[in-house]
Amino acid sequence: xxxxxxxxxxxxxxxxxxxxxxxxxxxxxxxxxxxxxxxxxxxxxxxxxxxxxxxxxxxxxxxxxxxxxxxxxxxxxxxxxxxxxxxxxxxxxxxxxxxxxxxxxxxxxxxxxxxxxxxxxxxxxxxxxxxxxxxxxxxxxxxxxxxxxxxxxxxxxxxxxxxxxxxxxxxxx
Amino acid sequence: xxxxxxxxxxxxxxxxxxxxxxxxxxxxxxxxxxxxxxxxxxxxxxxxxxxxxxxxxxxxxxxxxxxxxxxxxxxxxxxxxxxxxxxxxxxxxxxxxxxxxxxxxxxxxxxxxxxxxxxxxxxxxxxxxxxxxxxxxxxxxxxxxxxxxxxxxxxxxxxxxxxxxxxxxxxxxxxxxxxxxxxxxxxxxxxxxxxxxxxxxxxxxxxxxxxxxxxxxxxxxxxxxxxxxxxxxxxxxxxxxxxxxxxxxxxxxxxxxxxxxxxxxxxxxxxxxxxxx
Numbered sequence: 001x002x003x004x005x006x007x008x009x010x011x012x013x014x015x016x017x018x019x020x021x022x023x024x025x026x027x028x029x030x031x032x033x034x035x036x037x038x039x040x041x042x043x044x045x046x047x048x049x050x051x052x053x054x055x056x057x058x059x060x061x062x063x064x065x066x067x068x069x070x071x072x073x074x075x076x077x078x079x080x081x082x083x084x085x086x087x088x089x090x091x092x093x094x095x096x097x098x099x100x101x102x103x104x105x106x107x108x109x110x111x112x113x114x115x116x117x118x119x120x121x122x123x124x125x126x127x128x129x130x131x132x133x134x135x136x137x138x139x140x141x142x143x144x145x146x147x148x149x150x151x152x153x154x155x156x157x158x159x160x161x162x163x164x165x166x167x168x169x170x171x172x173x
Numbered sequence: 174x175x176x177x178x179x180x181x182x183x184x185x186x187x188x189x190x191x192x193x194x195x196x197x198x199x200x201x202x203x204x205x206x207x208x209x210x211x212x213x214x215x216x217x218x219x220x221x222x223x224x225x226x227x228x229x230x231x232x233x234x235x236x237x238x239x240x241x242x243x244x245x246x247x248x249x250x251x252x253x254x255x256x257x258x259x260x261x262x263x264x265x266x267x268x269x270x271x272x273x274x275x276x277x278x279x280x281x282x283x284x285x286x287x288x289x290x291x292x293x294x295x296x297x298x299x300x301x302x303x304x305x306x307x308x309x310x311x312x313x314x315x316x317x318x319x320x321x322x323x324x325x326x327x328x329x330x331x332x333x334x335x336x337x338x339x340x341x342x343x344x345x346x347x348x349x350x351x352x353x354x355x356x357x358x359x360x361x362x363x364x365x366x367x368x369x370x371x372x373x374x375x376x377x378x379x380x381x382x383x384x385x386x387x388x389x390x391x392x393x394x395x396x397x398x399x400x401x402x403x404x405x406x407x408x409x410x411x412x413x414x415x416x417x418x419x420x421x422x423x424x425x426x427x428x429x430x431x432x433x434x435x436x437x438x439x440x441x442x443x444x445x446x447x448x449x450x
Contacts, residue, residue, distance in 0.1 A: 069288065
Protein backbone atom coordinates (compact mmCIF):
# COMPACT_ATOMS: atom_id res chain seq x y z
CA UNK A 1 0.00 0.00 0.00
CA UNK A 2 2.78 2.38 0.93
CA UNK A 3 4.66 1.75 -2.28
CA UNK A 4 1.50 2.60 -4.25
CA UNK A 5 1.19 5.95 -2.50
CA UNK A 6 4.88 6.61 -3.02
CA UNK A 7 4.57 5.77 -6.73
CA UNK A 8 1.77 8.29 -7.09
CA UNK A 9 3.67 10.99 -5.22
CA UNK A 10 6.75 10.49 -7.41
CA UNK A 11 4.56 10.52 -10.51
CA UNK A 12 2.86 13.70 -9.26
CA UNK A 13 6.19 15.52 -8.90
CA UNK A 14 7.55 14.20 -12.21
CA UNK A 15 4.48 15.16 -14.24
CA UNK A 16 4.30 18.52 -12.51
CA UNK A 17 7.90 19.34 -13.46
CA UNK A 18 7.36 18.07 -17.01
CA UNK A 19 4.24 20.20 -17.43
CA UNK A 20 5.33 23.43 -15.76
CA UNK A 21 9.00 23.64 -16.66
CA UNK A 22 9.11 21.97 -20.07
CA UNK A 23 5.76 21.59 -21.84
CA UNK A 24 4.60 25.12 -21.02
CA UNK A 25 7.58 26.41 -22.96
CA UNK A 26 7.10 24.35 -26.12
CA UNK A 27 5.50 26.26 -28.91
CA UNK A 28 4.55 24.44 -32.07
CA UNK A 29 2.08 26.96 -33.45
CA UNK A 30 -1.47 26.37 -34.72
CA UNK A 31 -2.68 26.97 -31.15
CA UNK A 32 -1.19 23.74 -29.86
CA UNK A 33 -0.78 23.54 -26.10
CA UNK A 34 0.37 20.14 -24.86
CA UNK A 35 -0.73 18.81 -21.49
CA UNK A 36 0.61 15.63 -19.93
CA UNK A 37 -0.72 15.88 -16.38
CA UNK A 38 -4.18 14.29 -17.10
CA UNK A 39 -2.44 10.89 -17.24
CA UNK A 40 -1.83 11.25 -13.49
CA UNK A 41 -5.57 11.41 -12.82
CA UNK A 42 -6.16 8.45 -15.12
CA UNK A 43 -3.59 6.29 -13.30
CA UNK A 44 -4.96 6.95 -9.79
CA UNK A 45 -6.36 3.73 -8.22
CA UNK A 46 -9.69 2.52 -9.65
CA UNK A 47 -11.33 2.06 -6.26
CA UNK A 48 -10.64 5.68 -5.25
CA UNK A 49 -13.80 7.56 -4.30
CA UNK A 50 -14.89 10.12 -6.89
CA UNK A 51 -14.81 12.88 -4.23
CA UNK A 52 -11.16 12.27 -3.45
CA UNK A 53 -10.51 11.96 -7.17
CA UNK A 54 -12.01 15.39 -7.88
CA UNK A 55 -10.27 16.92 -4.87
CA UNK A 56 -6.86 15.60 -5.96
CA UNK A 57 -7.49 16.75 -9.53
CA UNK A 58 -8.49 20.19 -8.28
CA UNK A 59 -5.36 20.48 -6.16
CA UNK A 60 -3.07 19.32 -8.94
CA UNK A 61 -4.69 21.57 -11.54
CA UNK A 62 -4.63 24.51 -9.14
CA UNK A 63 -0.94 24.04 -8.44
CA UNK A 64 -0.21 24.03 -12.17
CA UNK A 65 -2.37 27.16 -12.49
CA UNK A 66 -0.36 29.02 -9.89
CA UNK A 67 2.84 28.14 -11.69
CA UNK A 68 1.68 28.92 -15.22
CA UNK A 69 -0.51 32.01 -14.62
CA UNK A 70 -3.64 30.37 -16.00
CA UNK A 71 -5.90 31.37 -13.06
CA UNK A 72 -7.97 28.22 -12.48
CA UNK A 73 -8.30 26.96 -16.05
CA UNK A 74 -6.23 23.83 -15.41
CA UNK A 75 -8.02 23.22 -12.09
CA UNK A 76 -11.42 23.46 -13.73
CA UNK A 77 -10.47 21.19 -16.65
CA UNK A 78 -8.82 18.63 -14.34
CA UNK A 79 -11.96 18.46 -12.17
CA UNK A 80 -14.01 17.80 -15.32
CA UNK A 81 -11.60 14.98 -16.19
CA UNK A 82 -11.94 13.48 -12.70
CA UNK A 83 -15.73 13.78 -12.75
CA UNK A 84 -16.05 11.93 -16.03
CA UNK A 85 -13.47 9.25 -15.19
CA UNK A 86 -15.78 6.87 -13.25
CA UNK A 87 -18.54 7.34 -15.85
CA UNK A 88 -16.28 6.50 -18.78
CA UNK A 89 -14.67 3.66 -16.79
CA UNK A 90 -18.09 2.14 -16.21
CA UNK A 91 -18.93 2.51 -19.89
CA UNK A 92 -15.87 0.61 -21.08
CA UNK A 93 -15.53 -1.79 -18.14
CA UNK A 94 -13.98 -5.18 -18.91
CA UNK A 95 -16.33 -8.17 -18.72
CA UNK A 96 -15.32 -9.16 -15.18
CA UNK A 97 -15.04 -5.62 -13.87
CA UNK A 98 -11.83 -3.92 -12.75
CA UNK A 99 -9.19 -5.73 -10.76
CA UNK A 100 -8.32 -3.62 -7.72
CA UNK A 101 -4.69 -4.67 -7.93
CA UNK A 102 -4.34 -3.53 -11.52
CA UNK A 103 -3.30 -0.07 -12.53
CA UNK A 104 -5.30 1.45 -15.36
CA UNK A 105 -2.39 1.93 -17.72
CA UNK A 106 -2.22 0.85 -21.34
CA UNK A 107 -0.12 -2.25 -20.70
CA UNK A 108 -2.42 -3.80 -18.14
CA UNK A 109 -5.74 -2.77 -19.64
CA UNK A 110 -4.77 -3.10 -23.29
CA UNK A 111 -4.25 -0.40 -25.89
CA UNK A 112 -7.82 -0.55 -27.21
CA UNK A 113 -9.24 0.22 -23.78
CA UNK A 114 -6.70 2.97 -23.21
CA UNK A 115 -7.44 4.57 -26.59
CA UNK A 116 -11.18 4.70 -25.92
CA UNK A 117 -11.23 5.81 -22.27
CA UNK A 118 -8.27 8.13 -22.19
CA UNK A 119 -9.04 9.48 -25.68
CA UNK A 120 -12.55 10.54 -24.68
CA UNK A 121 -11.47 11.90 -21.30
CA UNK A 122 -8.62 13.84 -22.87
CA UNK A 123 -10.95 15.35 -25.48
CA UNK A 124 -13.37 16.45 -22.73
CA UNK A 125 -10.50 17.91 -20.72
CA UNK A 126 -8.94 19.80 -23.65
CA UNK A 127 -12.28 21.03 -25.00
CA UNK A 128 -13.22 22.44 -21.60
CA UNK A 129 -9.81 24.03 -21.18
CA UNK A 130 -9.83 25.77 -24.56
CA UNK A 131 -13.45 26.88 -24.25
CA UNK A 132 -12.50 28.62 -21.00
CA UNK A 133 -9.36 30.05 -22.54
CA UNK A 134 -10.99 31.61 -25.62
CA UNK A 135 -14.53 32.01 -24.22
CA UNK A 136 -16.07 33.33 -27.42
CA UNK A 137 -18.65 31.54 -29.55
CA UNK A 138 -17.53 33.21 -32.76
CA UNK A 139 -14.15 31.44 -32.52
CA UNK A 140 -15.59 27.95 -32.11
CA UNK A 141 -13.64 26.64 -35.11
CA UNK A 142 -10.37 27.84 -33.60
CA UNK A 143 -11.33 26.17 -30.29
CA UNK A 144 -12.01 22.90 -32.11
CA UNK A 145 -8.74 23.16 -34.03
CA UNK A 146 -6.79 23.76 -30.81
CA UNK A 147 -8.61 20.93 -29.04
CA UNK A 148 -8.10 18.37 -31.81
CA UNK A 149 -4.45 19.07 -32.49
CA UNK A 150 -3.45 19.50 -28.82
CA UNK A 151 -5.34 16.39 -27.71
CA UNK A 152 -3.66 14.28 -30.42
CA UNK A 153 -0.21 15.46 -29.37
CA UNK A 154 -0.96 15.12 -25.65
CA UNK A 155 -2.19 11.59 -26.29
CA UNK A 156 1.03 10.61 -28.06
CA UNK A 157 2.99 12.21 -25.24
CA UNK A 158 1.10 10.15 -22.64
CA UNK A 159 1.83 6.94 -24.58
CA UNK A 160 5.51 7.91 -24.60
CA UNK A 161 5.38 8.61 -20.87
CA UNK A 162 3.97 5.14 -20.17
CA UNK A 163 6.51 3.49 -22.44
CA UNK A 164 9.35 5.24 -20.63
CA UNK A 165 8.31 5.23 -16.99
CA UNK A 166 5.95 2.32 -16.38
CA UNK A 167 6.88 -1.27 -15.76
CA UNK A 168 5.84 -3.41 -18.67
CA UNK A 169 4.19 -6.73 -17.82
CA UNK A 170 6.20 -9.84 -18.61
CA UNK A 171 5.06 -11.61 -21.71
CA UNK A 172 3.16 -14.77 -21.06
CA UNK A 173 4.55 -17.80 -22.74
CA UNK B 174 -35.90 18.02 5.64
CA UNK B 175 -35.59 14.33 4.90
CA UNK B 176 -36.38 14.99 1.28
CA UNK B 177 -33.69 17.60 1.20
CA UNK B 178 -31.13 15.18 2.65
CA UNK B 179 -32.19 12.54 0.15
CA UNK B 180 -31.74 15.09 -2.61
CA UNK B 181 -28.29 15.92 -1.34
CA UNK B 182 -27.36 12.23 -1.23
CA UNK B 183 -28.61 11.59 -4.70
CA UNK B 184 -26.81 14.49 -6.31
CA UNK B 185 -23.78 14.72 -4.05
CA UNK B 186 -21.30 14.04 -6.85
CA UNK B 187 -22.79 16.70 -9.09
CA UNK B 188 -22.98 19.14 -6.19
CA UNK B 189 -19.35 18.53 -5.30
CA UNK B 190 -18.44 19.02 -8.96
CA UNK B 191 -20.38 22.27 -8.99
CA UNK B 192 -18.59 23.41 -5.83
CA UNK B 193 -15.10 22.75 -7.20
CA UNK B 194 -15.99 24.23 -10.60
CA UNK B 195 -17.43 27.22 -8.79
CA UNK B 196 -14.13 27.84 -7.02
CA UNK B 197 -12.05 27.38 -10.17
CA UNK B 198 -14.31 29.47 -12.38
CA UNK B 199 -14.59 32.23 -9.79
CA UNK B 200 -10.82 32.32 -9.71
CA UNK B 201 -10.71 32.53 -13.52
CA UNK B 202 -13.48 35.07 -14.06
CA UNK B 203 -12.37 37.30 -11.20
CA UNK B 204 -9.09 37.50 -13.02
CA UNK B 205 -10.77 38.25 -16.37
CA UNK B 206 -12.82 41.07 -14.85
CA UNK B 207 -10.39 42.54 -12.37
CA UNK B 208 -6.93 41.60 -13.65
CA UNK B 209 -5.29 43.73 -10.97
CA UNK B 210 -6.85 41.95 -8.00
CA UNK B 211 -4.86 38.76 -8.43
CA UNK B 212 -2.68 37.16 -5.82
CA UNK B 213 -2.24 33.55 -7.00
CA UNK B 214 0.20 34.30 -9.81
CA UNK B 215 3.74 33.20 -10.50
CA UNK B 216 4.99 36.39 -8.83
CA UNK B 217 4.47 34.93 -5.37
CA UNK B 218 7.49 33.93 -3.36
CA UNK B 219 6.82 30.20 -3.52
CA UNK B 220 6.57 29.63 -7.25
CA UNK B 221 8.91 32.54 -7.86
CA UNK B 222 11.69 30.64 -6.08
CA UNK B 223 11.16 27.66 -8.38
CA UNK B 224 11.33 29.80 -11.48
CA UNK B 225 14.42 31.56 -10.21
CA UNK B 226 16.04 28.13 -9.90
CA UNK B 227 14.95 27.11 -13.37
CA UNK B 228 16.19 30.40 -14.76
CA UNK B 229 19.62 29.85 -13.22
CA UNK B 230 19.82 26.47 -14.92
CA UNK B 231 18.73 27.60 -18.38
CA UNK B 232 20.38 31.02 -18.33
CA UNK B 233 23.62 29.93 -19.94
CA UNK B 234 21.81 28.57 -23.00
CA UNK B 235 20.93 32.11 -24.02
CA UNK B 236 24.27 33.61 -23.06
CA UNK B 237 25.57 34.10 -26.58
CA UNK B 238 22.33 35.58 -27.83
CA UNK B 239 22.15 37.94 -24.87
CA UNK B 240 25.68 39.07 -25.46
CA UNK B 241 24.81 39.89 -29.07
CA UNK B 242 21.82 41.89 -27.90
CA UNK B 243 23.78 43.75 -25.30
CA UNK B 244 26.50 44.53 -27.79
CA UNK B 245 23.94 45.95 -30.20
CA UNK B 246 22.41 48.00 -27.43
CA UNK B 247 25.78 49.33 -26.35
CA UNK B 248 26.61 50.20 -29.95
CA UNK B 249 23.36 52.10 -30.32
CA UNK B 250 23.88 54.00 -27.08
CA UNK B 251 27.51 54.66 -27.88
CA UNK B 252 26.44 56.34 -31.11
CA UNK B 253 24.42 58.82 -29.09
CA UNK B 254 27.24 59.81 -26.77
CA UNK B 255 28.31 63.39 -27.15
CA UNK B 256 32.00 62.44 -27.34
CA UNK B 257 31.32 60.36 -30.41
CA UNK B 258 29.57 63.11 -32.30
CA UNK B 259 31.45 65.32 -34.69
CA UNK B 260 31.31 68.93 -33.71
CA UNK B 261 30.37 70.84 -36.83
CA UNK B 262 30.39 74.29 -35.37
CA UNK B 263 32.39 74.69 -32.24
CA UNK B 264 30.75 77.96 -31.37
CA UNK B 265 27.14 76.78 -31.31
CA UNK B 266 27.15 73.26 -30.01
CA UNK B 267 27.90 73.16 -26.32
CA UNK B 268 26.80 70.52 -23.94
CA UNK B 269 25.00 72.09 -21.05
CA UNK B 270 23.82 69.45 -18.68
CA UNK B 271 21.44 71.68 -16.81
CA UNK B 272 19.34 72.06 -19.92
CA UNK B 273 18.40 68.42 -19.72
CA UNK B 274 16.63 66.75 -16.90
CA UNK B 275 16.32 63.03 -16.54
CA UNK B 276 12.70 61.98 -16.87
CA UNK B 277 12.88 58.25 -17.49
CA UNK B 278 15.08 55.83 -15.56
CA UNK B 279 15.70 52.32 -16.89
CA UNK B 280 16.19 49.45 -14.44
CA UNK B 281 17.54 46.24 -16.00
CA UNK B 282 15.76 42.98 -15.19
CA UNK B 283 15.75 39.39 -16.34
CA UNK B 284 12.73 37.44 -17.49
CA UNK B 285 12.54 34.33 -15.34
CA UNK B 286 9.29 33.01 -16.75
CA UNK B 287 7.38 33.69 -19.92
CA UNK B 288 4.60 32.20 -22.00
CA UNK B 289 3.47 33.07 -25.48
CA UNK B 290 0.87 30.46 -26.39
CA UNK B 291 -1.94 31.46 -24.04
CA UNK B 292 -4.73 33.92 -24.74
CA UNK B 293 -3.21 36.27 -22.15
CA UNK B 294 0.52 35.97 -21.60
CA UNK B 295 2.33 37.23 -18.52
CA UNK B 296 6.08 37.38 -17.89
CA UNK B 297 7.67 37.15 -14.46
CA UNK B 298 10.76 39.31 -13.93
CA UNK B 299 13.30 39.22 -11.12
CA UNK B 300 12.94 42.70 -9.66
CA UNK B 301 10.19 43.90 -7.37
CA UNK B 302 9.13 46.62 -5.01
CA UNK B 303 12.50 46.51 -3.24
CA UNK B 304 14.05 47.75 -6.49
CA UNK B 305 11.37 50.41 -6.83
CA UNK B 306 9.03 48.70 -9.29
CA UNK B 307 5.43 49.89 -9.10
CA UNK B 308 2.27 48.69 -10.81
CA UNK B 309 1.68 50.23 -14.20
CA UNK B 310 5.32 51.00 -15.06
CA UNK B 311 6.47 50.36 -18.60
CA UNK B 312 8.66 47.43 -19.60
CA UNK B 313 10.97 47.70 -22.59
CA UNK B 314 13.02 44.95 -24.22
CA UNK B 315 16.05 45.35 -26.44
CA UNK B 316 14.24 45.92 -29.72
CA UNK B 317 10.79 47.04 -28.65
CA UNK B 318 8.13 47.55 -26.04
CA UNK B 319 7.23 44.50 -23.93
CA UNK B 320 4.32 45.60 -21.75
CA UNK B 321 3.42 47.11 -18.41
CA UNK B 322 3.93 45.91 -14.82
CA UNK B 323 0.86 43.97 -13.70
CA UNK B 324 1.52 43.03 -10.08
CA UNK B 325 4.48 43.50 -7.77
CA UNK B 326 5.89 41.50 -4.88
CA UNK B 327 9.04 42.18 -2.86
CA UNK B 328 11.60 40.74 -5.27
CA UNK B 329 9.50 39.83 -8.28
CA UNK B 330 6.85 41.25 -10.52
CA UNK B 331 4.64 40.07 -13.35
CA UNK B 332 4.44 41.89 -16.66
CA UNK B 333 1.26 42.20 -18.68
CA UNK B 334 2.81 41.84 -22.10
CA UNK B 335 1.79 43.00 -25.56
CA UNK B 336 0.57 39.40 -25.93
CA UNK B 337 -2.51 40.03 -23.81
CA UNK B 338 -5.89 40.83 -25.23
CA UNK B 339 -6.22 44.30 -23.72
CA UNK B 340 -2.69 45.51 -23.15
CA UNK B 341 -3.88 49.00 -24.24
CA UNK B 342 -0.52 50.67 -24.72
CA UNK B 343 -0.98 54.07 -26.34
CA UNK B 344 0.71 53.82 -29.73
CA UNK B 345 0.99 56.01 -32.80
CA UNK B 346 2.14 55.81 -36.37
CA UNK B 347 5.39 57.68 -36.62
CA UNK B 348 4.84 59.42 -39.98
CA UNK B 349 1.26 60.57 -39.67
CA UNK B 350 1.00 60.88 -35.89
CA UNK B 351 -2.34 59.10 -35.73
CA UNK B 352 -2.72 57.27 -32.48
CA UNK B 353 -4.62 54.39 -30.97
CA UNK B 354 -4.23 51.45 -28.60
CA UNK B 355 -2.44 48.14 -29.00
CA UNK B 356 -4.49 44.91 -28.84
CA UNK B 357 -3.71 41.25 -29.46
CA UNK B 358 -5.93 38.60 -31.01
CA UNK B 359 -4.32 35.69 -29.18
CA UNK B 360 -3.01 33.82 -32.19
CA UNK B 361 0.34 34.86 -33.59
CA UNK B 362 2.99 35.98 -31.09
CA UNK B 363 4.68 38.08 -33.81
CA UNK B 364 1.64 40.19 -34.75
CA UNK B 365 -0.60 42.53 -32.83
CA UNK B 366 -3.13 45.09 -33.91
CA UNK B 367 -3.45 48.83 -33.51
CA UNK B 368 -7.03 49.99 -33.03
CA UNK B 369 -8.62 53.39 -33.29
CA UNK B 370 -6.91 54.54 -36.49
CA UNK B 371 -9.48 56.39 -38.57
CA UNK B 372 -9.68 55.27 -42.19
CA UNK B 373 -9.96 58.66 -43.85
CA UNK B 374 -6.20 58.73 -44.24
CA UNK B 375 -3.99 56.14 -45.81
CA UNK B 376 -1.59 54.23 -43.59
CA UNK B 377 1.68 53.49 -45.30
CA UNK B 378 2.87 49.91 -45.16
CA UNK B 379 6.02 49.30 -43.08
CA UNK B 380 5.76 52.67 -41.37
CA UNK B 381 6.96 52.58 -37.80
CA UNK B 382 4.59 52.18 -34.89
CA UNK B 383 5.96 53.86 -31.76
CA UNK B 384 4.80 54.60 -28.25
CA UNK B 385 2.85 57.81 -27.87
CA UNK B 386 3.86 58.41 -24.28
CA UNK B 387 0.52 59.92 -23.38
CA UNK B 388 -0.04 57.83 -20.27
CA UNK B 389 3.41 58.62 -18.92
CA UNK B 390 4.29 54.93 -18.93
CA UNK B 391 6.73 55.12 -21.81
CA UNK B 392 8.69 58.01 -23.29
CA UNK B 393 7.49 59.01 -26.73
CA UNK B 394 9.10 57.23 -29.65
CA UNK B 395 10.02 53.78 -28.33
CA UNK B 396 9.59 51.24 -31.16
CA UNK B 397 6.68 48.79 -30.96
CA UNK B 398 6.72 47.43 -34.48
CA UNK B 399 5.93 48.10 -38.09
CA UNK B 400 2.63 48.28 -39.96
CA UNK B 401 2.25 45.06 -41.91
CA UNK B 402 -1.29 45.23 -43.21
CA UNK B 403 -4.34 47.45 -43.05
CA UNK B 404 -7.86 46.20 -43.54
CA UNK B 405 -11.14 48.10 -43.21
CA UNK B 406 -13.40 47.20 -40.27
CA UNK B 407 -16.92 46.58 -41.42
CA UNK B 408 -19.38 49.20 -40.22
CA UNK B 409 -16.82 51.47 -38.60
CA UNK B 410 -14.73 54.29 -40.08
CA UNK B 411 -11.56 52.68 -38.75
CA UNK B 412 -8.62 50.69 -40.06
CA UNK B 413 -7.71 47.34 -38.57
CA UNK B 414 -3.93 47.78 -38.55
CA UNK B 415 -1.80 44.65 -38.19
CA UNK B 416 1.50 45.41 -36.49
CA UNK B 417 4.56 43.18 -36.77
CA UNK B 418 6.20 43.43 -33.33
CA UNK B 419 9.79 44.63 -33.22
CA UNK B 420 10.50 42.39 -30.25
CA UNK B 421 10.34 38.60 -30.50
CA UNK B 422 8.49 37.74 -27.28
CA UNK B 423 9.27 34.06 -27.65
CA UNK B 424 12.97 34.56 -27.06
CA UNK B 425 13.20 37.60 -24.84
CA UNK B 426 15.49 37.25 -21.83
CA UNK B 427 16.42 40.73 -20.65
CA UNK B 428 14.16 43.72 -20.22
CA UNK B 429 14.25 47.22 -18.75
CA UNK B 430 11.62 48.58 -16.38
CA UNK B 431 10.97 52.24 -17.15
CA UNK B 432 10.32 54.61 -14.27
CA UNK B 433 8.87 58.01 -15.08
CA UNK B 434 10.14 60.55 -12.56
CA UNK B 435 7.57 63.16 -13.62
CA UNK B 436 4.58 60.83 -13.58
CA UNK B 437 3.06 62.33 -10.44
CA UNK B 438 3.30 65.80 -11.89
CA UNK B 439 1.49 64.70 -15.05
CA UNK B 440 -1.19 62.90 -13.09
CA UNK B 441 -1.73 65.85 -10.79
CA UNK B 442 -2.19 68.15 -13.75
CA UNK B 443 -4.54 65.79 -15.53
CA UNK B 444 -6.63 65.25 -12.42
CA UNK B 445 -7.20 69.01 -12.29
CA UNK B 446 -9.12 68.81 -15.56
CA UNK B 447 -11.89 66.82 -13.98
CA UNK B 448 -11.74 68.42 -10.56
CA UNK B 449 -14.63 70.82 -9.90
CA UNK B 450 -13.60 74.42 -9.82
